[in-house]
Amino acid sequence: MLLKVLIFYTAVTTLVQADDHEPLFLDMSYNFKEGETIYWPNVDQPYIHPPIYVGDDYGFWYESYSFCAPEHGGTHLDAPSHFYEGGHRVHEIPLDTLIGPVIKIDMKAKADLDRDAELNVTDIEEWEDTYGTIPDDVILMVYTGWGERYPDKLTFLGTDTNDTSLLHFPGIHPDTAQWLVDNRKVKAVGIDTASLDYGQSSEFRTHVILFSKNIPGLENVANLDQLPTTGATIYMLPINIYDGSGAPCRIFATEWKDGLVDPYKVDRSTLGGQSPYLQHGGNSPYLDMTHPLKEGETPQWPDETVYDLEIVYRGLTDVGFHYETNQLCTAEHIGSHIDAPVHFKKYGTAINDVSLEALIGPAIKIDIAEKAWNNSEAMMEVSDLEEWEEENGLIPDDVILLVHTGWHCRWPDVGLYSGTTTKNYTQLHFPGIHPDAAQWLVDNRKIKAVGIDTLSLDFGQSQDFGTHQILLDRNITGFENVANLHLLPAKGATVFGIPMKIYEGSAAPARMFATGWNPDLPDICSGQDCVVYSISVILICFLFNIFI
Numbered sequence: 237m238l239l240k241v242l243i244f245y246t247a248v249t250t251l252v253q254a255d256d257h258e259p260l261f262l263d264m265s266y267n268f269k270e271g272e273t274i275y276w277p278n279v280d281q282p283y284i285h286p287p288i289y290v291g292d293d294y295g296f297w298y299e300s301y302s303f304c305a306p307e308h309g310g311t312h313l314d315a316p317s318h319f320y321e322g323g324h325r326v327h328e329i330p331l332d333t334l335i336g337p338v339i340k341i342d343m344k345a346k347a348d349l350d351r352d353a354e355l356n357v358t359d360i361e362e363w364e365d366t367y368g369t370i371p372d373d374v375i376l377m378v379y380t381g382w383g384e385r386y387p388d389k390l391t392f393l394g395t396d397t398n399d400t401s402l403l404h405f406p407g408i409h410p411d412t413a414q415w416l417v418d419n420r421k422v423k424a425v426g427i428d429t430a431s432l433d434y435g436q437s438s439e440f441r442t443h444v445i446l447f448s449k450n451i452p453g454l455e456n457v458a459n460l461d462q463l464p465t466t467g468a469t470i471y472m473l474p475i476n477i478y479d480g481s482g483a484p485c486r487i488f489a490t491e492w493k494d495g496l497v498d499p500y501k502v503d504r505s506t507l508g509g510q511s512p513y514l515q516h517g518g519n520s521p522y523l524d525m526t527h528p529l530k531e532g533e534t535p536q537w538p539d540e541t542v543y544d545l546e547i548v549y550r551g552l553t554d555v556g557f558h559y560e561t562n563q564l565c566t567a568e569h570i571g572s573h574i575d576a577p578v579h580f581k582k583y584g585t586a587i588n589d590v591s592l593e594a595l596i597g598p599a600i601k602i603d604i605a606e607k608a609w610n611n612s613e614a615m616m617e618v619s620d621l622e623e624w625e626e627e628n629g630l631i632p633d634d635v636i637l638l639v640h641t642g643w644h645c646r647w648p649d650v651g652l653y654s655g656t657t658t659k660n661y662t663q664l665h666f667p668g669i670h671p672d673a674a675q676w677l678v679d680n681r682k683i684k685a686v687g688i689d690t691l692s693l694d695f696g697q698s699q700d701f702g703t704h705q706i707l708l709d710r711n712i713t714g715f716e717n718v719a720n721l722h723l724l725p726a727k728g729a730t731v732f733g734i735p736m737k738i739y740e741g742s743a744a745p746a747r748m749f750a751t752g753w754n755p756d757l758p759d760i761c762s763g764q765d766c767v768v769y770s771i772s773v774i775l776i777c778f779l780f781n782i783f784i
Contacts, residue, residue: 426454687715
């Protein structure tokens with residue numbers, strides 16, 4: 237037992253706290269944990285996290301789990317469709333809405349005196365008397381101090397029963413929500429309680445007012461006490477649920493303490509091109525690199541839990557407002573996701589303990605799309621790394637290395653992307669990273685993460701997952717099913733891989749995005765780009781465009 241503790245401590249401190257500096261990022265998310273994550277009292281099924289397999293029967297350590305959760309619980313995002321018919325669903329919310337400067341309005345003093353307190357217009361006016369008019373396009377956070385009570389249901393919700401009439405916690409008054417939409421231009425609103433509306437609300441008018449203007453909400457936000465009143469930037473990154481009314485969300489802030497400078501902050505005056513997943517017009521500095529999770533269209537490992545989004549309610553309530561909510565069940569290793577070291581390393585670091593600093597940073601792209609296009613067994617080899625360095629210089633320290641195979645062209649066709657539509661994993665066929673290349677990287681370079689646009693870091697026919705074992709053993713996380721890699725330059729971009737915070741998870745669905753991307757880079761999927769390849773590949777491109 238002592239050996240287990242020592243190994244676990246070493247792994248965690250290596251990945252979580254490489255040195256004793258102040259964390260660059262303030263994590264504002266609670267763990268998703270069985271028996272602890274708080275949901276609305278009357279949900280049918282709270283969060284569960286059962287194992288799929290944990291052990292070493294295959295000759296190496298392997299951990300994998302599934303999870304089921306209502307969309308609205310723990311630290312999560314409410315999409316406008318949750319309370320407004322026709323409002324954005326999760327996959328329709330642009331990243332620009334989810335990232336930006338943040339202000340905090342502190343109502344803790346009056347919430348301490350009255351658990352049913354609400355943020356009023358006078359509270360905002362008093363804030364503006366001190367700090368000036370609320371700027372346009374900010375994210376507004378309301379601090380009530382309720383985070384001190386999480387995860388104790390009785391003190392946090394006012395009841396540990398299923399009776400919603402007993403709910404008591406602070407919120408935002410509907411008149412305040414109306415004043416904000418009429419007089420200010422905020423992008424999103426969050427709070428450290430279970431709901432934007434106070435606990436005794438039965439009509440949820442604050443939700444309805446904000447969501448009617450496509451202003452999403454954040455609930456159960458952690459560590460608001462540490463967020464400054466002004467000056468920070470916040471990132472609110474829900475897992476990308478197609479048609480979701482909400483989603484588990486990872487929230488973090490930068491420049492949250494004096495002296496902390498965000499090296500990855502975007503100059504918003506310099507915009508990128510039109511992101512393929514930005515559906516509402518306009519340019520964006522952010523490239524979404526996350527495939528939406530969609531039933532029947534999300535390739536996954538053949539023998540793991542199939543992704544399912546069950547509609548719990550969608551329509552008008554008895555009170556007369558639109559309401560929708562869903563229940564999610566899936567494997568951890570689904571869609572665009574991040575593998576934690578514990579996936580292949582006994583006592584390795586779990587996904588909730590991987591530091592945000594290990595998941596964010598400058599990126600380089602190794603492009604093997606040309607050789608992978610007509611060879612599903614192709615792998616990135618040491619020679620590909622050497623060729624990249626001949627052209628671009630040595631791979632810098634602390635980068636995220638991404639491998640572009642062109643496999644995104646085949647998404648979401650399960651047969652083309654995975655090589656099989658069966659449950660037989662021996663029939664998987666897709667490119668990957670050769671174990672010799674992984675070993676070369678850990679021996680000769682210092683990288684913080686490795687990603688690829690296929691189902692796995694290892695190629696489809698791998699039986700021992702040597703690349704996973706080598707990288708995860710060194711606490712180098714793996715990004716899999718990365719979207720839109722063709723739009724990243726060989727170097728110069730910054731990549732963010734932000735997983736759902738699953739307690740003791742071997743992996744988690746993640747929101748991946750980049751800055752410094754180039755909308756004009758060619759896409760191997762397009763017929764006109766086939767001319768850069770050999771005659772045989774031209775034919776394959778031609779047939780691909782006809783039949784896919």
